[in-house]
Amino acid sequence: MAGARRDELERRTRHQPEAVEARLFERWERECGFSGDPESDAETYVIALPPPNVTGELHMGHALNGSIQDTLMRLHRMRGRNTLWICGTDHASIAVHAVIEKQLRAEGTTRIDVGREAFVERVWEWRRETGATIIQQLKRLGCTLDYDHERFTMDEGYVRAVMEMFVRLYDKGLIYRDNRIVNWCPGCGSTVSDLEVRHERAADALYEVRYPIHGTDQFLTVATVRPETILADTAVAVHPDDDRYRHLVGKTAIVPIVGREVPIIADEYVKMDFGTGALKVTPGHDPNDFEIGRRHGLPEISVIGFDGRMSAESGEFAGLAVGEARQKVIDRLFSEQLLHGERPYEHEVGHCDRTGDRIEPLISLQWFMQMDSLAAAANAEVRSGSVRFVPRNQEAIYFHWMDNIRPWCISRQLWWGHQIPVWYCPDGHRTVSVEPPTACGECGSAELERDPDVLDTWFSSALWPFATLGWPEPNERLATFYPGNVLVTARDIINLWVARMLMMGIEFMGEKPFSDVYITSIIQAADGRRMSKSLGTGVNPLDLIEQFGADGTRYGLLKMSSTQDVRFSEGMLDEGAKLANKLWNAARFVLLQTDPEAEPAPLATTAEDRWILSRLAGTIDEVVAQLDSYDFAASVKGLYGFIWNDFCDWYVEAAKSRLYGDDEAARRQVSATLVWVLEQTVALAHPVMPFVTEEIWGFLPGERAMLLVSPVPEPQLDHRDPALEESARNDMEVVSEARRLAGEGERPLVTAAPGSLFMALLERAKGVAVEQDAAAAAAVVVARGDRESLEAKLKAAVAEHERARSKLANEGFLARAPAQVVDAEREKAERFAGEVSDIQRRLEAL
RNA sequence: GGGCGAUUAGCUCAGCGGGAGAGCGCCCGCUUCACACGCGGGAGGUCGCUGGUUCGAUCCCAGCAUCGCCCACCA
Numbered sequence: 001m002a003g004a005r006r007d008e009l010e011r012r013t014r015h016q017p018e019a020v021e022a023r024l025f026e027r028w029e030r031e032c033g034f035s036g037d038p039e040s041d042a043e044t045y046v047i048a049l050p051p052p053n054v055t056g057e058l059h060m061g062h063a064l065n066g067s068i069q070d071t072l073m074r075l076h077r078m079r080g081r082n083t084l085w086i087c088g089t090d091h092a093s094i095a096v097h098a099v100i101e102k103q104l105r106a107e108g109t110t111r112i113d114v115g116r117e118a119f120v121e122r123v124w125e126w127r128r129e130t131g132a133t134i135i136q137q138l139k140r141l142g143c144t145l146d147y148d149h150e151r152f153t154m155d156e157g158y159v160r161a162v163m164e165m166f167v168r169l170y171d172k173g174l175i176y177r178d179n180r181i182v183n184w185c186p187g188c189g190s191t192v193s194d195l196e197v198r199h200e201r202a203a204d205a206l207y208e209v210r211y212p213i214h215g216t217d218q219f220l221t222v223a224t225v226r227p228e229t230i231l232a233d234t235a236v237a238v239h240p241d242d243d244r245y246r247h248l249v250g251k252t253a254i255v256p257i258v259g260r261e262v263p264i265i266a267d268e269y270v271k272m273d274f275g276t277g278a279l280k281v282t283p284g285h286d287p288n289d290f291e292i293g294r295r296h297g298l299p300e301i302s303v304i305g306f307d308g309r310m311s312a313e314s315g316e317f318a319g320l321a322v323g324e325a326r327q328k329v330i331d332r333l334f335s336e337q338l339l340h341g342e343r344p345y346e347h348e349v350g351h352c353d354r355t356g357d358r359i360e361p362l363i364s365l366q367w368f369m370q371m372d373s374l375a376a377a378a379n380a381e382v383r384s385g386s387v388r389f390v391p392r393n394q395e396a397i398y399f400h401w402m403d404n405i406r407p408w409c410i411s412r413q414l415w416w417g418h419q420i421p422v423w424y425c426p427d428g429h430r431t432v433s434v435e436p437p438t439a440c441g442e443c444g445s446a447e448l449e450r451d452p453d454v455l456d457t458w459f460s461s462a463l464w465p466f467a468t469l470g471w472p473e474p475n476e477r478l479a480t481f482y483p484g485n486v487l488v489t490a491r492d493i494i495n496l497w498v499a500r501m502l503m504m505g506i507e508f509m510g511e512k513p514f515s516d517v518y519i520t521s522i523i524q525a526a527d528g529r530r531m532s533k534s535l536g537t538g539v540n541p542l543d544l545i546e547q548f549g550a551d552g553t554r555y556g557l558l559k560m561s562s563t564q565d566v567r568f569s570e571g572m573l574d575e576g577a578k579l580a581n582k583l584w585n586a587a588r589f590v591l592l593q594t595d596p597e598a599e600p601a602p603l604a605t606t607a608e609d610r611w612i613l614s615r616l617a618g619t620i621d622e623v624v625a626q627l628d629s630y631d632f633a634a635s636v637k638g639l640y641g642f643i644w645n646d647f648c649d650w651y652v653e654a655a656k657s658r659l660y661g662d663d664e665a666a667r668r669q670v671s672a673t674l675v676w677v678l679e680q681t682v683a684l685a686h687p688v689m690p691f692v693t694e695e696i697w698g699f700l701p702g703e704r705a706m707l708l709v710s711p712v713p714e715p716q717l718d719h720r721d722p723a724l725e726e727s728a729r730n731d732m733e734v735v736s737e738a739r740r741l742a743g744e745g746e747r748p749l750v751t752a753a754p755g756s757l758f759m760a761l762l763e764r765a766k767g768v769a770v771e772q773d774a775a776a777a778a779a780v781v782v783a784r785g786d787r788e789s790l791e792a793k794l795k796a797a798v799a800e801h802e803r804a805r806s807k808l809a810n811e812g813f814l815a816r817a818p819a820q821v822v823d824a825e826r827e828k829a830e831r832f833a834g835e836v837s838d839i840q841r842r843l844e845a846l
Numbered sequence: 847g848g849g850c851g852a853u854u855a856g857c858u859c860a861g862c863g864g865g866a867g868a869g870c871g872c873c874c875g876c877u878u879c880a881c882a883c884g885c886g887g888g889a890g891g892u893c894g895c896u897g898g899u900u901c902g903a904u905c906c907c908a909g910c911a912u913c914g915c916c917c918a919c920c921a
Contacts, residue, residue: 009880013880013881014881014883015881015883199917199918206921222921223921224921225921226921269919269920269921270920270921271920271921273920274920274921275920275921278921279920279921280921281921282921286919286921287919288919288920288921289919289921290919291919347920347921348918350919393849393850393851394850396849396850396917397849397850397916397917400848400849400916400917400918401917491850491915491916492915492916494916495917522914522915524914524915526857526858528913528914529914530914530915559859559860559869560858560859562859562860563851563852563859564850564851564852564914564915564916565851565852565914565915566852566858566859567858567859568858569857569858569859569869569870570858570870571857571858571859571869571870571871572858572859572869572870574869574870574883575868575869575870577883578869578881578883578884579883580883581881581883581884582880582881582883582884584880584881585880585881585883585884586880586881587880588880588881589880589881590880591880592880593879593880633859633860634860637860637868640868640869641868648880648881649885652880653885656879660879736886736887739886739887740886740887740888742886743874743875743886743887743888744887764878765886766878800865803865804865807864807901807902810901810902811901812900812901812902813864813901813902814901815901816863816864816900816901816902817863817864817901817902818864821863821864824864825864828865
């Protein structure tokens with residue numbers, strides 16, 4: 001190694017992430033690139049990044065997802081796959097509206113005042129200024145995304161793809177317009193989907209109201225929490241099996257206040273044991289009642305408008321706010337002696353996930369998508385195992401939703417988004433077209449007005465895996481990189497996004513967009529609450545990267561990635577940061593202390609060599625297999641144990657006696673193995689800890705490509721020696737015990753067969769004597785000349801021997817225990833038998 | 847109401863049918879020639895509770911308790 005490089009290694013006694021990360025990332029981008037090669041014949045490996053909202057800042061979820069995906073990308077790149085990690089952001093209609101409308105409010109204006117065109121222009125301006133900061137933040141984590149082809153769901157080409165999708169589905173009859181009850185969010189001024197409604201407890205009152213039965217002097221009493229909607233009642237329903245009311249079915253009731261005569265119907269939806277067992281049916285203002293209404297062909301009356309006030313349909317109440325109307329209705333019912341009772345009532349009420357406003361179910365004309373056939377095709381893929389959820393049990397979430405799928409309301413009353421490609425002429429004809437038409441398709445009128453609504457953001461997200469590759473235009477990137485391999489996301493958007501991508505991928509590409517769906521853990525705040533900005537429980541990943549380095553952060557997040565909910569623990573990142581430093585220093589030691597002439601090679605000269613080579617082969621085998629099965633926590637744990645305990649604590653320490661000894665040949669041999677093991681280890685750790693490993697790689701001897709694009713190590717399975725590893729564990733205990741005794745001021749003596757593992761460590765230890773004895777069955781440590789401790793040792797060994805023997809004598813044990821367990825017990829019995837006789841010999845010698 | 851998951855050392859978590867583990871924290875000793883972001887040694891646990899299966903249960907089964915997340919149209 002050149003003198004300057006040596007000096008640098010000697011000087012840098014600590015790994016300093018902040019000093020190397022930016023430089024290495026820049027080299028990766030410049031010298032290697034992350035764009036994938038559409039021309040290559042190599043097998044592809046493709047992941048589409050779940051596009052973060054343009055409004056977003058990197059949060060813990062992104063950092064975890066990013067760490068996992070980048071680890072997978074790097075592993076497969078090192079395997080020689082043609083890798084592509086699709087990169088981009090989502091236009092996030094509602095979130096962007098929130099940002100811009102807040103700005104407008106601060107300026108004393110509103111979106112209505114500035115108008116649609118100016119509003120949208122303003123959004124673009126904001127987008128140009130702030131850019132997608134979150135994508136830049138992912139670079140800090142080391143993510144090797146295809147930044148050169150970054151996409152945005154509002155890009156020209158992407159918008160075309162969305163329009164194309166709409167038109168095709170419309171032509172197929174799957175998209176249609178209908179009056180339906182929808183979740184109206186007064187805050188958003190738009191509908192929101194069922195998945196964007198949160199249910200929260202609310203304290204309301206339950207009113208019992210008497211409805212006169214037509215042609216009698218009797219009453220039917222119903223229970224309601226929304227008396228103001230009485231004005232829109234179009235039936236009263238009871239359960240068909242309810243003997244109390246069976247005789248009333250087919251008769252009519254008079255709706256209080258408005259005096260409308262409505263049928264009394266029977267419907268199984270009604271719960272006999274709730275309230276009075278009679279339900280007022282208001283199709284215009286309740287989703288369930290809407291369904292009942294459709295089943296029975298009832299009129300749909302709206303008395304509440306989109307402005308949150310009573311509409312003209314409500315007659316004398318028109319113009320009142322809903323709350324005021326409610327009070328007035330109650331007063332009227334009371335004065336007319338129709339209010340039978342009132343009691344406090346706590347129940348769940350829908351709130352908008354974004355704004356927190358209480359959802360108002362309203363009937364309106366919206367665009368819908370029929371999901372049944374699409375869902376059936378997607379479900380078949382999941383049922384057959386062709387699409388696999390990991391962990392498997394997350395499928396339940398998917399199926400629960402998909403097996404009960406309902407039409408999807410895809411129109412939103414917003415301005416920022418993909419405007420629905422439907423134009424209306426004054427005669428009301430529809431023209432549906434990807435490009436703006438010049439004339440009505442039916443009557444030729446040139447006076448066309450475009451549907452003002454935009455599409456649900458998830459509509460465009462659903463085609464992310466292929467619209468990002470240039471669909472619908474045929475092209476090489478699309479042909480090469482679709483379908484992808486795995487989707488990595490959190491379980492809260494399994495239905496919102498994953499299911500819809502599956503359906504659209506199958507519909508438009510004829511093939512599932514990915515085979516594996518890896519559902520990550522969700523990291524909670526340290527106190528067990530949800531991590532969220534609003535709760536103030538969030539942790540900024542960029543701060544973590546500063547504190548622990550990108551490698552430490554990635555390591556820590558992967559380590560936390562075990563169960564479905566896990567509490568954030570800084571300790572795990574700290575562990576990662578320390579491991580990076582440990583690895584750096586192990587590299588310094590190996591590169592500075594070994595014979596520079598030694599050619600890196602796995603030379604199995606001593607027992608320690610064979611042992612570390614066995615451990616290395618086993619570790620490579622396991623760590624890679626665990627990454628392949630998405631068991632990141634286990635993988636990272638295996639890396640840690642090998643690097644810190646096996647390599648640094650035991651092998652490097654044991655190697656020192658040869659390294660610093662007089663035997664030149666031994667020095668060269670152990671040097672060769674040390675460098676070889678280091679090289680393999682660093683390559684193995686690269687997917688998880690890319691920066692420190694790349695930095696070390698640069699100091700390894702010889703001309704070499706960057707580690708990013710170097711091959712992943714192959715486990716040398718012929719190096720594996722489980723018996724040796726087992727006896728190593730025993731010898732480790734002997735070494736520890738000798739150290740303890742020496743620490744207590746004893747003068748321990750170790751009797752060991754020649755070539756026993758780690759005796760080199762004892763020979764270097766102060767106050768420990770080592771005695772080579774070919775007859776020794778196992779390494780045994782005794783306190784020199786101390787009859788008492790020898791006897792104690794003998795007693796313990798006899799007890800262990802007896803224990804193993806009695807187990808073997810137990811018929812039930814022999815009959816049921818697996819063969820390898822029985823063998824292990826047998827070996828144990830033999831080993832302790834050997835130890836017993838060793839100690840006995842030493843006792844006699846005293 | 848339904849689904850999923852958790853309950854193991856002071857803290858965060860592994861282990862999931864055959865002798866209770868890691869990291870951090872704590873105690874003792876080390877300026878040992880890679881690393882004090884270190885080295886060596888150590889203390890600390892009736893593995894939530896109750897039953898069951900088994901020769902044997904932290905691990906499997908049932909029930910209970912507590913906590914978390916997701917889903918859900920009881921007016």
